[in-house]
Amino acid sequence: MKILVCISKAPDTTAKIAFKDNNTAFDENNVQFIVNPYDEWYALVRALELKETLGGTVTTISVGEVDMDAIIRKAFAIGADDGVRIDAPATDAYFVAEQIATFAKQGAYDLILTGKETIDYNGSSVGGMIAEMLNLPFVSLATKLDLSGTTATLECDIDGGTEVLECNLPLVISAAKGMAEARIPNMRGIMAARTKALQVIAATTADKLTEIKSYTLAPGRTTCKMIDAENAASLIDMLHNEAKVI
Amino acid sequence: MSVLVYTEVSKGKIKKASLEAVNYAAAMATQMGTTTTAIIINSAEASLDDLGKAGANKVLQLTNSAVNTSDSQVMTRIINHAAEAENAQLIIFSNDLTAKAVAPRLAARLKAGYIAGAIAHPIMEGNAFTINKNVFSGKAIASCYTNSAKKIISLLPNTFPVQTTGTPVAPTSFEVPSEMLTSQIKVKEVKRESNELSLPEAELVVSAGRGMKGPENWGMVEELAKELGAATACSRPVSDIGWRPHHEHVGQTGLAIRPNLYIAIGISGAIQHLAGVNGSKTIVVINKDPEAPFFKSADYGIVGDAFEVVPKLIEAVKKFKAAHH
Numbered sequence: 001m002k003i004l005v006c007i008s009k010a011p012d013t014t015a016k017i018a019f020k021d022n023n024t025a026f027d028e029n030n031v032q033f034i035v036n037p038y039d040e041w042y043a044l045v046r047a048l049e050l051k052e053t054l055g056g057t058v059t060t061i062s063v064g065e066v067d068m069d070a071i072i073r074k075a076f077a078i079g080a081d082d083g084v085r086i087d088a089p090a091t092d093a094y095f096v097a098e099q100i101a102t103f104a105k106q107g108a109y110d111l112i113l114t115g116k117e118t119i120d121y122n123g124s125s126v127g128g129m130i131a132e133m134l135n136l137p138f139v140s141l142a143t144k145l146d147l148s149g150t151t152a153t154l155e156c157d158i159d160g161g162t163e164v165l166e167c168n169l170p171l172v173i174s175a176a177k178g179m180a181e182a183r184i185p186n187m188r189g190i191m192a193a194r195t196k197a198l199q200v201i202a203a204t205t206a207d208k209l210t211e212i213k214s215y216t217l218a219p220g221r222t223t224c225k226m227i228d229a230e231n232a233a234s235l236i237d238m239l240h241n242e243a244k245v246i
Numbered sequence: 247m248s249v250l251v252y253t254e255v256s257k258g259k260i261k262k263a264s265l266e267a268v269n270y271a272a273a274m275a276t277q278m279g280t281t282t283t284a285i286i287i288n289s290a291e292a293s294l295d296d297l298g299k300a301g302a303n304k305v306l307q308l309t310n311s312a313v314n315t316s317d318s319q320v321m322t323r324i325i326n327h328a329a330e331a332e333n334a335q336l337i338i339f340s341n342d343l344t345a346k347a348v349a350p351r352l353a354a355r356l357k358a359g360y361i362a363g364a365i366a367h368p369i370m371e372g373n374a375f376t377i378n379k380n381v382f383s384g385k386a387i388a389s390c391y392t393n394s395a396k397k398i399i400s401l402l403p404n405t406f407p408v409q410t411t412g413t414p415v416a417p418t419s420f421e422v423p424s425e426m427l428t429s430q431i432k433v434k435e436v437k438r439e440s441n442e443l444s445l446p447e448a449e450l451v452v453s454a455g456r457g458m459k460g461p462e463n464w465g466m467v468e469e470l471a472k473e474l475g476a477a478t479a480c481s482r483p484v485s486d487i488g489w490r491p492h493h494e495h496v497g498q499t500g501l502a503i504r505p506n507l508y509i510a511i512g513i514s515g516a517i518q519h520l521a522g523v524n525g526s527k528t529i530v531v532i533n534k535d536p537e538a539p540f541f542k543s544a545d546y547g548i549v550g551d552a553f554e555v556v557p558k559l560i561e562a563v564k565k566f567k568a569a570h571h
Contacts, residue, residue, distance in 0.1 A: 013498050013518045017385045037499050097354060119383050119498055119521075123362045128318060128350030137430045138318045140347035143492065153434070156316075157493055158343065159256055159447070161438035165316060167431045174346075177500055178492045209359040213376060214389045218524065224531070224541050229550025233562035235530065238546060240566065243528040245507040246450065246474065 001056030001147070003047040004104055005080065006114040006126065008062060008090065009071040010036040013119065019215045026120075026215070033067070035074050038115025041182040042175035046145055047113055048079040049180060054147060057081045059107075063090040063099050069198060076193035077185035083196070088203035091211070093121075097129030098206035104134060110169045111152070116141050116176040124174070131172035139165060143178030248283045249275040250334035251302070252325055254344065255292040256444070263340035263403040263447060265300045265410065270401045271338040272301025272412075273367055283332045285325065285420065287313055295414035302412075306332075306420035314429040318347040323426040325352055331420075341400035342446065349398050359392025363402045375399075383498055383521035402525075403446065404504050445494065448477035451505045453496060453523075455481035457512015457533060457552055461489035466556045467511060473563040479503070481513045497522035512552045515540020532556070 011017070012032040020027040035044075047058045060075045060083040062068050072083045086099045104112060112134075114127035124140075131138030143162070144155035147169075154165045154173065185193075227235050239246045251271035253264035268284055275282040284302035286294060288309060297305050306328055314320050325348065329337055337352065339345035341363045353360035361377045365387070368375040374393040380402065381388040445451065452471040458464060464478075471478045478494060485495035496503050498518035504525030511532045513519060520543055523529065531544035534551050541547045548555055 011382070013521070017382045019386070041499070093350070093360065094354065094357075097350075121381050121388075122379075122383060122502075123360075124346045125350040125353070125360060125362055128347060129354040131318070132322065132351040132354035138347065138351060139431070140318060141343065156343075158316075158436070158438075159444045161436065162493075163316060163433055163437070164435040165431050166434050177495065207357070209353075209357065209394045210361065210390055210392045212381075212388045213391045215381070216387050216389075218380070218385055218387055221529070221543055221545060224544040224547045226541075226547045226549065229548055229555055232548055232550065232555045232558040233565075235546060235548065235559065236562040236566045239507065239528065239530070240570075243507070243545065245528045246566075 001051060001054045001111070002107065002109045003051065003056060003058045003111045003113065004107065004109040005039065005044045005047050005058060005060050005075075006062070006100060006112070007039045007044065007060045007072060007075050007083075008036045008118050009033045009064065009068055010119045013037070017217065023214050023216065033071060035071050036115055036118045038117060038119070038175060040075065040078065042177065042179040043113035043115050044075055044078060044080065045180035045183050046175060047111070048183075050147055059083060061100055061103060062086070063088055063096045063203070065089055072198055073193045074185070076196040077189040078183050079189060081196065082198070084199045084201060086203050087200050092208040093123050093125035094129060094209045095206045097126045097133060099203055100126070101130045101133035102204050103201070104130065110150075112170070112172045114172075114174045116174050127172055127174035134172070136170055136172050137167050138172045139167065140174050141176040142173050143176050145173060145175070145179055248281045248304075248332045248334050249278070249336045249338060250325070250329050250332050251282060251284050251338040252344070253284045253286045253297060255286065255289040258292050260292065260294065260296045261340070261447070262408060263342055265296055265408045266403060266406055267338050267340040267401050268297055268300035268302050269406060269409055270367070274336065274338070277370060283328070283334065285328045287315060287324065294417050296410055298415035299410035299412045300408065302415060305415055305417040307417035308420045308422065310421070310427070312424070312427045314427070314431060314433065316433050317429040317431040318351050320427055320429050321348045322351040322355060324422050326355060327422050327426060328420065329356070335396050337398045339398070339400040341402050345400040349400050353398045356396045356398070357394065358396035358398045359394035360398045361390050361392060362400050364399050365402050365405050368399070380525065383502065384524045385521065402504070404449070404506070443477035445477045445479055445496070445501060446503060448503070449505050450474050450476035450507045451479050451503060452476045452509045452511070453479035453481070453513060454484070454511040454552070455513030456483050458484070463553070464490070466560065470509070470556055470560050470563065473560055473567070476507070481519055510540055511556060513540060514538045515543060
């Protein structure tokens with residue numbers, strides 16, 4: 001079983017979001033970066049669980065510059081066997097997908113996993129694009145993944161319920177909550193991470209189809225109107241007459 | 247040339263999010279001096295009048311039980327076929343589960359600039375579009391630019407109110423070559439919780455967290471939701487310890503929702519939770535801790551014990567309903 005897991009970096013979930021250069025770039029000062037939680041908790045951990053029961057390898061792939069290496073080592077500490085970094089800034093989903101698809105074509109992977117989305121740009125795009133570029137089936141936002149021989153059984157949320165899907169490998173999957181539980185790297189994993197192979201390769205030529213021109217912070221809420229607990233019932237009238245939401 | 251918009255039916259009606267997407271597509275078509283074509287697959291007995299009323303000039307109706315709508319490859323081929331037939335350079339989705347599975351594939355196939363989760367109408371300058379979307383889980387807004395020949399935009403649900411003031415159009419039957427329907431994905435089972443309101447589509451949501459002390463106390467949360475006609479949701483710790491199902495978890499790593507009303511009961515308001523709900527129009531926070539950070543992001547706050555406050559709210563909603571019917 002050869003599994004490729006797409007890993008990206010994301011600002012820590014508690015990071016203060018600010019912009020620089022006249023609001024055209026994210027201010028990374030004092031921002032702690034983490035493995036994008038969907039990539040780590042769900043995609044990577046499930047890949048490792050499958051490897052542990054079925055044998056095989058788990059390779060991570062990332063598109064990014066040198067500051068990505070610490071993130072990839074974190075994935076190694078959790079248990080990935082080796083990793084690849086394509087040396088280019090990850091600014092556009094199509095560009096990133098084309099880099100990963102170009103690499104994956106040479107590797108005959110049985111499974112390619114991504115997280116549901118990155119928690120910074122929230123595009124939920126790269127997995128589907130890779131699948132199309134490789135002409136492979138794609139299951140989006142899977143909450144469960146099991147393998148039996150070369151057949152994958154998956155569960156996905158649908159409107160008002162869930163569905164169970166079956167598909168032969170190879171297959172591209174984006175992983176959502178439920179697929180696995182987060183793992184905390186142990187000391188042995190952290191030590192081993194230092195010596196695992198991290199291959200850096202040059203980016204291929206690919207188009208960028210979108211570009212972020214500027215950022216603004218989302219407007220906050222002005223003031224919270226406090227209602228006395230004794231008088232809680234008055235909330236309902238306010239929601240009707242003032243907020244006009246009921 | 248036309249603008250193509252993908253639409254869906256749920257529970258015998260065109261989905262509200264689809265109508266929002268049709269409104270959005272029609273506004274762009276007007277600006278571009280062209281028309282709007284909606285496509286709908288296996289809509290069964292549902293009336294398609296609302297598509298025309300929401301602004302579609304033409305409705306392509308594909309009825310074929312062999313279509314596996316759970317297969318993004320099949321769906322990509324079908325929508326691509328419709329886009330070719332309609333000479334559409336711009337394709338609109340609602341940013342729902344289907345869009346997440348299909349829109350990126352279609353974008354890769356068409357080499358189209360794809361803006362996922364738009365929250366505004368584009369600014370058009372010639373062929374170039376600049377569109378706002380939420381980033382950093384709702385903490386910021388990015389102004390995204392694309393100048394590619396073809397474009398795909400998915401609209402964040404519940405961004406604009408639906409308008410259905412137009413005229414219904416008779417649907418046009420749409421067919422695709424059978425080889426496009428070849429599917430590698432088998433649907434083994436569909437489990438629907440039929441009475442449950444779909445959380446991403448719900449306009450009103452009642453959510454609760456650890457402050458409820460245990461799953462056995464959720465009765466009052468469910469009752470308040472039922473009286474309001476709201477969906478129920480929960481915080482991450484509560485779904486992690488199994489008090490509530492995973493699909494109810496809203497927050498950074500769960501579901502991001504933006505209802506008109508979000509009532510949070512016994513949820514402290516960690517930044518990760520806020521990331522999933524900060525797009526809600528009105529937020530009510532009920533917490534016995536006056537220092538709970540959630541109050542800073544709320545429109546209405548009640549400092550008090552959920553076990554005393556919630557029953558009062560249930561009574562108040564009952565009275566309100568009696569007075570307004």
